[in-house]
Amino acid sequence: MPEFYSSPFDDEDYKVFLKKLVTHFNLDLSGYKQHRVRRRTDILLKKYQVNSYGEYLELLLKNKDNWHEFLDKLTINVTEFFRNPEKWEYLKQEIIPDLMKNQKPTLKLWSAGCSTGEEPYTLAIILHELGIANKSTIIASDFDEGALQKAKRGIYNEKSLINLNDEYIRKYFTKIEEDKYEIKDFIKNNVTFNKMNLLFDDFEKNFDLIICRNVVIYFDNEAKEKLYKKFYDALDPGGVLFVGSTERIFNYKGFGFTSIAPFFYKK
Known part of the structure; x- marks a missing residue:
């Protein structure tokens, strides 16, 4: 995707729009790739046939549905359980057992940028399969309130379960409609x-595992560096950062990490 985007709308109006997002919504998009943010915002301006970012801001202020649509457009909340299954299998077979060797009473795990919940619930399923769910704490976070509400409800369409075998579906989900499955309460x-x-x-500090996948692709290089440094500081010594399949950290040594496998970095 090219880094340059020519918008049909006013540049100064866009700068004011970004400032007002901070004022009204406490949303600071300065670390995001602006060609992505602006292109996706412009799609919504055209959808609602408004002539300026100021007019679109009024829509956001008046209607929560418009606000959630805007956040969803920015983040493209498309995910699934066990996305890139071979990476999750490696996490299950190698990474988590290695973390358990530290003999900590509880593993502290974080899904950073969890979207609608498929990722942290995938992690919870793995912990149940390994028999250590009661010795683990999973935190999941996102800045999109709409996505978080969906995650808490835990209801997914069949497409989200494409990587799961029938045994896992029966064990961890309840079918509630023809194409709807709800994750079970114990997960x-x-x-x-x-x-x-x-x-x-x-x-927070002292994490044993941080999973941040398909998130930093939205950030510019300065924001990425800031985030990787924050992740490093948040990990316990020996803790692991697990990133997405398009997000290899090329200068991982500069942050203090060791590469232990493709897309897995140890403090």
């Missing part, structure tokens, strides 16, 4: 969801 109860802006909020 839901393993995950604590909270709202967070990864670039600007403070992180």
Whole structure:
């Protein structure tokens, strides 16, 4: 995707729009790739046939549905359980057993940028399969309130379960409609969801595992570096960062990480 985008709308109006997002919604998009943000915002301006970012801001202020649509358009909340299954299998067979060797009473795990919940629930399923769900704490965070509400409900269409075999579906889901499945309560109860802006909020410490996949692709290089440094500081010594399949950290040594496998980095 090209880094340059020529918008048909006014540049100064866009700058004011970004400032007003901070004022009215406490949403700071300064660390995001602006060609992506602006292109996706322009799609919504055209959809509602408004002539300026100021007019579109009025729509956001008046209608919560428009606000959630805007957030959804920015983040493209498309995900599924066990996305890139071979990576989750490696996590299950190698990474988590290795973390357990530290003999900590409880593993502290974080899904950063959890979207609608498929990722942290995938992690919870793995912990149940390994028999250590009661010795683990999973935190999941996102800045999109709409996505978090969906995650807490835990209801998914069949397409989201494409990587799951029938045994896992029977064991961990209840079919509630023809194309709707609800994650069972004993999995839901393993995950604590909270709202967070990864670039600007403070992180908890002492994590054994941080999963942040298909999130930093939206950030510019300066924001990426800031985020990787924050992740490093949030991990316990020996803790692992698991990133997405298009998000390899090329200068991982500069942050203090060791690469232990493709897309897995140890503090």
